[in-house]
Amino acid sequence: MPGVSSPERIDVSIEHKRADPAASNGEKAHPNTCPGCGSHYRDEELAEHLRVCTQCGFHYPVRAPERVEQLADPGSFEEEDGELRSADPLGFFDLRPYVERLAEAESVTGLGDAMLTGRAAIDGHPCRLAAMDFSFMGGSMGSVVGERFARACDRAADERGVLVSISASGGARMQEGILALMQLPKTVAAVDELHEAGGTLISVLAHPTTGGVTASFASLGDVILAEPGALTSFAGPRVVAQTTREKLPDDFGLAESNYRFGHVDAVVPRPELRPTIARLLRLFGGPS
Amino acid sequence: MTQEAELGLRDRLAQLSGLKLLRGTRLSAEHERLQRQLERLREDTSDEEIWKRVELARHESRPYTLDYVERILDDWFELHGDRGRMDDSAMVAGIGRLNGQTVALVGHQKGRDLKSRVHRNYGMAYPEGYRKAMRTMALAERHGFPVVTLVDTPGAYPGVAAEQHGQGGAIARAQAVMLRLGVPTVAVVIGEGGSGGAIAIAVADRVLMQENAMYSVISPEGCASILWRDAAQAKKAASAFKPDAAHCLELGVIDGIVPEPEGGAQEDHDAAAALLRDSVIAHLHELADASPDELRRTRRAKFRSLGVLASV
Numbered sequence: 001m002p003g004v005s006s007p008e009r010i011d012v013s014i015e016h017k018r019a020d021p022a023a024s025n026g027e028k029a030h031p032n033t034c035p036g037c038g039s040h041y042r043d044e045e046l047a048e049h050l051r052v053c054t055q056c057g058f059h060y061p062v063r064a065p066e067r068v069e070q071l072a073d074p075g076s077f078e079e080e081d082g083e084l085r086s087a088d089p090l091g092f093f094d095l096r097p098y099v100e101r102l103a104e105a106e107s108v109t110g111l112g113d114a115m116l117t118g119r120a121a122i123d124g125h126p127c128r129l130a131a132m133d134f135s136f137m138g139g140s141m142g143s144v145v146g147e148r149f150a151r152a153c154d155r156a157a158d159e160r161g162v163l164v165s166i167s168a169s170g171g172a173r174m175q176e177g178i179l180a181l182m183q184l185p186k187t188v189a190a191v192d193e194l195h196e197a198g199g200t201l202i203s204v205l206a207h208p209t210t211g212g213v214t215a216s217f218a219s220l221g222d223v224i225l226a227e228p229g230a231l232t233s234f235a236g237p238r239v240v241a242q243t244t245r246e247k248l249p250d251d252f253g254l255a256e257s258n259y260r261f262g263h264v265d266a267v268v269p270r271p272e273l274r275p276t277i278a279r280l281l282r283l284f285g286g287p288s
Numbered sequence: 289m290t291q292e293a294e295l296g297l298r299d300r301l302a303q304l305s306g307l308k309l310l311r312g313t314r315l316s317a318e319h320e321r322l323q324r325q326l327e328r329l330r331e332d333t334s335d336e337e338i339w340k341r342v343e344l345a346r347h348e349s350r351p352y353t354l355d356y357v358e359r360i361l362d363d364w365f366e367l368h369g370d371r372g373r374m375d376d377s378a379m380v381a382g383i384g385r386l387n388g389q390t391v392a393l394v395g396h397q398k399g400r401d402l403k404s405r406v407h408r409n410y411g412m413a414y415p416e417g418y419r420k421a422m423r424t425m426a427l428a429e430r431h432g433f434p435v436v437t438l439v440d441t442p443g444a445y446p447g448v449a450a451e452q453h454g455q456g457g458a459i460a461r462a463q464a465v466m467l468r469l470g471v472p473t474v475a476v477v478i479g480e481g482g483s484g485g486a487i488a489i490a491v492a493d494r495v496l497m498q499e500n501a502m503y504s505v506i507s508p509e510g511c512a513s514i515l516w517r518d519a520a521q522a523k524k525a526a527s528a529f530k531p532d533a534a535h536c537l538e539l540g541v542i543d544g545i546v547p548e549p550e551g552g553a554q555e556d557h558d559a560a561a562a563l564l565r566d567s568v569i570a571h572l573h574e575l576a577d578a579s580p581d582e583l584r585r586t587r588r589a590k591f592r593s594l595g596v597l598a599s600v
Contacts, residue, residue: 083599083600084597084598084599085597085598085599085600086596086597086598087596087597087598089539089596090528090529090530090535092528092529093528094515094516094524094525094528095515095516112600142595143595143596143597144595144597146594146595147595147597150592172483172505172506173505174505174506174511174514174515174529175529176505176596177504177505177528177529177530177531177535177539178503178504178505178529178530178531178535178536178539178541179539179541179594179595179596180505181483181484181486181487181503181504181505182487182541182591182594182595183594183595184459184460184463184484184487185463185467185487185491185591185594186591186592186594186595188460188463188464188467188491188591189467189588189591189592190592191464192464192467192468192588193588211484212483212484212505214456214457214460215444215455215456215459215460215484215487215488216459216460216463217460218456218460219454219456219457219459219460219461220460220461220464233451233455233456234444234446234450234451234455234456234459234484235444235446235447235450235451235455239446240446240447240448240451243446243447244446244447244448246447246448248448249448252448252451253451257452261452261453261454262454263454263456263457
């Protein structure tokens with residue numbers, strides 16, 4: 001069907017409720033200005049409030065290292081597999097070479113790829129963490145994200161422990177072509193092995209979790225949590241609107257809608273996320 | 289074309305040569321074609337060549353799943369419905385006899401005229417389609433039937449209801465179901481292998497592509513509109529992410545290429561079906577003696593190994 005774009009990798013910034021209201025006036029709002037109510041914050045204020053607007057409850061995006069800091073006991077996090085980097089099997093070149101985009105993403109974010117993994121403790125309960133970072137190429141999943149996630153599963157499986165994943169991703173990474181698609185079955189296989197070993201996956205969906213990540217490990221959690229207002233869909237609103245010409249409901253693909261339709265277990269505001277995960281870690285009886 | 293890919297084809301050729309003794313004359317045709325293919329693949333796959341395959345993969349006269357079903361299976365009994373909500377006609381499923389053995393077959397289905405295209409939703413399944421696939425595979429598992437899947441979709445349907453019914457979760461679970469099957473599985477991309485909608489039924493022991501099929505993470509138009517900001521650059525996008533069978537083989541994503549009649553499968557449906565049938569039978573034959581555990585272990589290991597990494 002000509003003109004149908006695949007829903008795998010989408011630009012979620014357009015025509016979405018969370019889109020910056022100031023952007024429609026042609027001006028670019030300051031990143032610390034709340035898109036929900038226009039309140040403005042200093043950096044340290046935002047960090048102190050876990051990047052949640054104290055006026056309207058809007059959840060700002062959280063980078064992977066800060067996410068780990070918010071969730072893990074101080075000093076408990078040890079990164080693993082940080083040495084892994086993407087290769088460029090296709091010699092991919094669009095308007096710029098893939099290797100250049102990778103190098104730029106690494107220098108801007110300080111991360112080797114879009115997922116940070118390692119061991120940690122949450123409220124004294126040891127676990128594994130896998131936190132995605134949307135600012136690294138839209139949190140897209142290529143070979144490194146797939147491999148880091150799979151190894152984190154293996155390590156959790158060895159201990160019959162718990163892996164907590166926090167996803168934020170536009171989907172599979174186009175620049176790795178068909179190999180990016182293969183990260184879907186790869187991560188699904190890893191979760192399956194974790195489950196077979198008696199381990200647990202707690203999947204937290206942050207804004208946005210779409211495309212290939214929704215269609216793989218993020219949907220396979222023993223428990224699935226989502227942050228308020230997070231877009232957590234397979235196809236993004238723009239693709240759906242363009243393909244189907246349907247009128248989209250106001251809450252299309254949002255965490256609250258997915259909760260109503262039975263796809264997530266709970267919508268958890270960020271300040272309650274750490275205590276909620278700690279409770280689940282106790283319930284699933286990981287080593288303590 | 290790297291040496292490994294060539295070795296892959298050589299390997300298949302060698303296997304076929306061995307099989308020919310057991311399986312009669314038909315395979316010799318495939319043998320010949322593979323040899324021809326090997327020669328063709330040695331030449332560089334040019335951008336034009338890649339785009340030509342994209343067009344053939346989407347050719348409106350190309351055989352679709354049910355065209356193959358009626359030519360390769362005897363006594364086909366189609367199953368309908370996901371046992372929950374509805375019957376998704378973009379996905380067909382059923383059981384039939386292949387070479388004297390009952391198999392389960394699952395595949396995307398496109399329509400050929402306007403009415404049937406709409407009825408088949410252009411081969412784009414809802415979650416209900418993937419749930420029908422899953423329950424058919426569960427049935428196959430219970431009865432020890434090998435599973436054959438035919439992949440031909442632009443992608444899973446991106447619609448409001450599809451999202452509300454859990455499109456992402458259905459695709460994820462379908463992959464998990466396939467990874468856990470204790471029966472032999474063969475997936476063949478027969479046209480468009482579009483992204484998540486394709487992989488949902490392509491996590492098999494053997495993944496094959498027809499010579500002019502495509503398999504990709506995103507449609508060329510989708511990729512072009514995101515990276516080039518212009519869907520008209522689809523040809524450039526396709527040559528950048530290389531969705532053709534030769535490159536998929538080279539990257540280790542597929543295990544073999546199923547030859548097509550001269551000019552493409554649309555030229556001769558019967559001949560295309562005969563070639564497809566021979567390949568599927570040959571691969572199922574190779575898998576026939578493996579134990580359920582062995583199948584699961586090998587299949588998981590294969591998909592766990594996909595990806596290309598560097599380290600610092």
